[in-house]
Amino acid sequence: MGLLRSYIVKTTQLLWEFIKQFKWRYIIGMIVLLITSFISSMIPKITGYVTDSINDRMPASVTNKYLLMLVAATVAVFVLRFTWRYFLVGSNRYLECYLREKLFAHMQTLPASFYDNNKTGDLIAYAINDIQAIRRVFGFGFTSILDGVVVNTISIMIMVRTISPMLTLMALAPAPIIVLVIYFLRKKIRERFGMVQKAFAEMSGKVQESISGIRVIKAFAQEEEEVEDFLKYNQVRVDTQMSLTRVSAVLGPVTQLTFGISTVLFIIYGGGLVAKGVISLGDYVAFSSYIMVIMGPIVSIGRIIDVWQRGIASIQRLDRIFCQSSEKDAENALATVSLFGLNRQVEDSQPVEKLRGHIVIRDLTFAYPGTDKIVLHDINLEIKEGETLGILGRTGSGKTTLVNLLLRLYEVEDGHIFIGGRDINHIPLKVLRENIGYVPQDNFLFSTTIKDNIQFFKPIYSDSQIEDAAKMAGIYDEIISFPEGFNTVVGERGVTLSGGQKQRISIARAIIKDPSILILDDSLSAVDTKTEQRILENLKNVLKGRTGIVISHRVSVVRYCDHIIFLDEGRIIERGTHEELMRLRGAYYNLYTSQIEQAEDNLLLQARG
Amino acid sequence: MEYRMDNEYVLRRPKKALFIRLLGYFKPYLPLLALNILFAFLINGAALIKPYIIKHVIDNYLALKIYAPDVFMRMGLLYLAVVLAGCALTYSQTYILTYIGQKIMYDMRKQLFTHIQNMSMKFFDRNSSGRILTRVTNDVEALNEIFSGVLVNSVKDIIMILGIIATMFALDASLALISMGSIPLIVLVTFIYRKAARKNFLRMKMLIGRINGFLAENISGMKLVRIFHREKEKLQEFQKLDKEYFDTSLREVILNSLGRPIIEVINTLIIAVMIWYASGRITGGHLEIGVLYAFITYIRQFFAPINEIAEFYTSIQSALISAERIFDVLDTRELSEDMKTGKHVERIRGEIEFKNVWFAYDDENWVLKDVSFKIEPGETVAFVGATGSGKSTIISLMARFYDIQKGKILIDGVDIREYNLKDLRRQIAVVMQDVFLFSGDIKSNIRLRNSSITDEDIMRAAKLVCADRFIESLPNKYDEEVKERGCTFSAGQRQLISFARAVAFDPAVFVLDEATANIDTETEMAIQQAMANISGGRTTIIIAHRLSTIRNADKIIVIDKGRIKEIGTHDELIKKGGLYRQLYEKQLVYQCIA
Incomplete structure (x- = not known):
């Protein structure tokens, strides 16, 4: 006993x-x-x-x-x-x-x-x-x-x-x-x-x-x-x-x-x-x-x-x-929620401080807790404020892990990751996450209204803020074409959205917070080439004045980034701009040639039709 | 998973028709059913005799203070015999009823599953797999109540009620009349209570379903909630839902604490009235006290059968909803495929001809427009075109997954609609883009359930497609377990297994819907080699993105937006200077950069 x-x-x-x-x-x-x-x-x-x-x-x-x-x-x-x-x-x-x-x-x-x-x-x-x-x-x-x-x-x-x-x-x-x-x-x-x-x-x-x-x-x-x-x-x-x-x-x-x-x-x-x-x-x-x-x-x-x-x-x-x-x-x-629906609503209304979008990663090596397989080796990286970094690599190369660490979903030791000049472990989690706009890989939406998915269950945004976010994400026209507009319910019990539409709602959800850092985690894998191009076009607007991190296994998505790193088995094997990497004729180049030809075929055929 | 709230669902078919159709499923089990009803009579008889035995003992011996130990012993043993008989009968009855219910569910599932297997692809395009699954599993299960109990039990219950009434009148008419006074009251209370309880029960089930759904969604989306810092809002949303559940749950407690106990109070009141009326007659010597004892027992026995009948009325409603859904599937005949009739053919030569074929999945938007071409036996033909141009559709039509609206498809000069569907499909093996593996092992994935394919055939096929190398390197080789959807294998390995599957079936026509770009170079080389190994003597059709892989095809068909643009060999098409040449040059440029 x-x-x-x-x-x-x-x-x-x-x-x-x-x-x-x-x-x-x-x-x-x-x-x-x-x-x-x-x-x-x-x-x-x-x-x-x-x-x-x-x-x-x-x-x-x-x-x-x-x-x-x-x-x-x-x-x-x-x-x-x-x-x-x-x-x-x-x-x-x-x-x-x-x-x-x-x-x-x-x-x-x-x-x-x-x-x-x-x-x-x-x-x-x-x-x-x-x-x-x-x-x-x-x-x-x-x-x-x-x-x-x-x-x-x-x-x-x-x-x-x-x-x-x-x-x-x-x-x-x-x-x-x-x-x-x-x-x-x-x-x-x-x-x-x-x-x-x-x-x-x-x-x-x-x-x-x-x-x-x-x-x-x-x-x-x-x-x-x-x-x-x-x-x-x-x-x-x-x-x-x-x-x-x-x-x-x-x-x-x-x-x-x-x-x-x-x-x-x-x-x-x-x-x-x-x-x-x-x-x-x-x-x-x-x-x-x-x-x-x-x-x-x-x-x-x-x-x-x-x-x-x-x-x-x-x-x-x-x-x-x-x-x-x-x-x-x-x-x-x-802490402010008491059970049994008797909500002691103490609204924490003070504004969250702004972080500057300057990211430095120094000698970062990481293995998931409870495992000894190292998924990131010796990562050294700097992203200046307002710049966009493209991360390229195959499934399992460590791209998503890197993002998980930036969001502090897993802990790293002090002295490896700095944002806005501060060690990530010394930034309150709330501040950190409020300042990062995150667009996930799987375009996960909750089965509720589009509006609720954009404001994400916290009704603190005005209708015009929501509309602006939708416009910036390039989904506004499609939303208002639904009979219920922003009140359309998505998911099993509502409208079925295409991968591209979910994608753009996810983007709207991330940018309504007006974050200084925007992360797109391989989020374009579910959309076809044409939609991808349209979203990329939009992203240029969205990323203006923000630090961006764009992850993909497709070259076409990252080619216009200021910097590109190529991850393979947790190591950065190539880095530079698109032009530099093409000249290098390495992994990036190979991936580019094999992927781009197929895409171009399709574009050509579609253009001719 | 789908959740439903039965009281919002409106039946489209007449209740009576649904019910009668359900009764039809009892047909093979009528003898068993008859036996059961006989048992019901006997069980009821036993239940009625028991109080009578005690009445007999009281009136003839105890009230008169006559000491007769041998009589008490005899009566005791008689009572024991009745109890034992009742136990044996009850056990057999439960067993047989469960058996009937299970057998009927077995039959229904067999009928449904067979029906669904023979549906055309259109059916699967229109219905989500979740919905189809629910029909075969949960909806059939929901009918169990009707088949294995409620129906027969309510017959038993009616017999019981009538039996009690008859016995009462036989014992004493005026007391029986007083007892009758309680019946309407008990019936009324029971029905009201049952209805409310059932409604509440369904609501609770619905709410549990919603809690389940909420948790499923929020656990999957937990990472997002955390990143966006909405834990509090989500918790409050959950509390609202949980509160709703709590209210319903508390109502259940209240209903349960009122329903059955009220019957108890009613019974006691009636019994008091009866005793008050009877006491005078007993004192006057006009009534024996044992009769009173028997009546009290009988009055208490009223409730159970009435309760069960009320249960039957309320449960049938939700069973009929499931029944309607099942019949809806069984009645979609227009989408079913006829696998039995049609011209039998041992082996086709592999000549395929499309003659002015028009096709739309939805009868509206034409996917193929006036497509004509001819493939000679043994030829290797490649289809080239953009995503969505109709390449894959052409392949689906060859295996008659869909029927065309206009034109003709001929195989060996015969309209494919004249062939036996099974024979036709056995001749055409398709390796699809999205490979599907079944759980089992590698062997079972290659031979499927075709027992005529031996282990040697499997190994030969694997060797032919160059899959043998990776299979041999697995710990259990060909017996290596394949988990759900083959998730433990890489995309390339899955592709190779499905390749071997196609080869093992030794088809006359071999179709390869080219794999996506995600396959590594090594696997791609293997697949190239495999193509060369197997195309000899068969009609081979390739859908390709990379033009270099199809250069040597006997015929290249360029398709765009559902129309055929060019047909010819590689050299002819290059000479012609059309769409194909443009595509080819574009790709060449990239290769030159390399």
Whole structure:
């Protein structure tokens, strides 16, 4: 247990904080729950009194009194149970959302390397499935235990004291076996359910692949064979489900049997007691109700253990994330946000200081954290304010890494990178990033309006600023040609944009900040030659008065830059202007000749048409 | 992934028709279904007998204080037998029902998948792969509820309700009448509760979907958010979504804490009324107390079946939506390809002729305009043209991936529409620009699922295309695992594997849609060599950017904006001084700089 606790320290701490904050809800809830359990364990006894009063031919007024008690108790249990459920179970819904927001906030502060090592799908599963599993521990798990313990203790006490100890013992005899059987059944069910899910996922994968590869399948006329293969996966889906059902279908009958056996013992033995006058008929009736009441919690012990185990596993998983240390700047950015939508909006409105776009890189060698493969060797570089640097190289040559370091997505030691004369590590991250306009490689847009994508979720720009940015990026005309203009939603649930259009919106997003440094990270790879030319034309305007860094594996994109460096396996192998590099007849030259001829063919053909 | 909110979806087809069509899938399993309904009668019978046994014990022995241990033993064992029978029947019923449901889903998936496999390329152009995937997987799964339970169970439930009512009247008519008073109330509350719960449940599912989508998008875009310093705004956006989810989630707690417990209160009230009414008659000796006991048990048994029926009504709505989507796919017949009929052909000679072919993907914008040419068997022909000029389209048409609107395509002098599609495509192997590899190993990617291609054939093909060198250098050689889409291999290696695949199928016509510029020189040399190795005796068609690679072709066809501009050999076209010559000279200039 000690070992376990050390694993889950951070999450437990969060849970405690939450419980402390909501302690009154929990305390009231628990008190009400105790009262409810107490009253509900009285109900069978009252039923017994009713029975006896009728059977012993007591006056109607006595029967009516017990009947009223019965109705009153039922109504009270109804109201009280609602109350504790609202307090206890409701709080756990709070807990679920609270944990999820905490988790998301925490994920936002984690360094880029965290996302290199974790799959998106897994992270989503943490935020949804694992958090729900934890909620169930506190909701179902916790309340069932509390309720079950109280109800069963009181019921057994009443049974032993007022009815018959022997009868009680007999009724409870099958319970331990039942608990064990159900526990093992559940374990098996969980295993087999995992197999069902796996079979379903594999079948989905199969379908997905045969749709993606449909052209190959059709080209080689493999349709029938493909169907044959799919049917195997389809059959596995059926087989795994049936194997699950073989086990899971036992659960219901086992429960029935539990109640059944208790009732049988009760008929055989209890009947004798009534007939001999040891207990009354009312006791007999009350007893049969108590069996039902007691067996409920016993049957669900298996489920509680199940929920508990899953919850612990989930807490451990979450803790792995919560234990990752955050980056300070992001933590600060989130410091003003309190959870549960109660935003203490302290607007940090003071303007961010301007950086000068003079970049110096000195003897920079870099390997990604946790790896020993050096991706940048001895980089020395200077970009003067207002100049544009072109970086050329194949995939994996280190181009993007260089940009990641300039944005300080990964840490370097002091004394290697200087911007505006200051060591990059001494510039507040906020200042650094506000001053760099970044256009990413993959043209990632969020599925929201174009306007929101340009202002990027912070409504601090006027409409005319947004329009200007769009104009400068050369996308304005296309945006206003959409029926909804800047309010057009992009992505899955909206308009599908071409690579070139996304590209230019990304550029608008970068330049609306009026940055002193603009970085284009291989962002033109997705567009055709014609669009590329148009964007390059625009860029000349955009880059006026700014320092620019343009990364590409295409020569045509970087040829007009003031300086060009050619990266290969993390080293600068050539540097100079286009003309200088052409004269050099090295790597740059070779790439140029092989790429340009193809482009020129296309241009020529298009021009002739 | 797609998310949907069922209460916003409007069915286009009549509900009844959809439902009846779904019922049709039960047909092969009617005997099993009948057996199940028989079981349902028996299970219900067992449930009704149990309270009656106790009633019997109470009235005949306990109320009269008669001590009869052997009777108690007999009754106890009888009760046990009934319970055991009920357990066995319930188990069998669950098992059979699951089996029927699974079998029907199997059948439906088979039908859907086969149908989709036989769709023409147009279908795949029009429907995203995500949507098609959802039809085969999740939409079929959504019908499970209907097939494996709800339908049969509701029959069982109706029998149960009728059984309870009948038993009650048999025991005591006036008490039965009082009990009946609770039915409308229970039905009403149950239906209202179920409907609200279902609606809330769907809303919760939708919101979880949105949270899922939000997280997926934001984790992918996390780098951008960080660079642009928008962590706070994004967190607040997430909180808004999470709050919406919380409200719905809390409503679930409230609904659950009201629905079932209210039924409990109603039951108790009715029972109190009944006891109050019955106590006088019992005192007067007109009614036995055991009857009262049985009635109390029966009243409590009303809720479960009514609840299940209500569940059925609400769940059928969302099942019908999935059903409609599935039938929409199954009913798109006009895009399906006929793989069965048509002229069978063992091997074609490889003569290809386009006669005044006009083609548009969308029936509007002509991609090919009046294209005519003829390729003789065994010839090597090159197509030259800009991106989007229609080169790749011509190749798609040869393998009849699309049907043309005007003109004729003849292979060996026969209209390609007369051939059996399967035979035709087996004769034409295309190596595409964007190579697709399946997960599996190298062998399975070369032979696909054609078992007539032996391991020796595979190795021979790999050798022929110069892929053997890199394959032999892999740890597991030909059994090396290929992961999803072949991501562990370089573009060039993927190209070579797909090359070997085409060769292994030994086609009469070989088409090479030239690889992009990203392939390194070494691979390119290998591909050049491979081309020379395999073109002997086959009709070979090359699409090329780099003119130097096609100089030796028997025929060069220059195409521009969907029209054929020039046809001839390299020398003829150079002499002619047209578009080809211009292109060639332009490239020559660059080579001269070198």
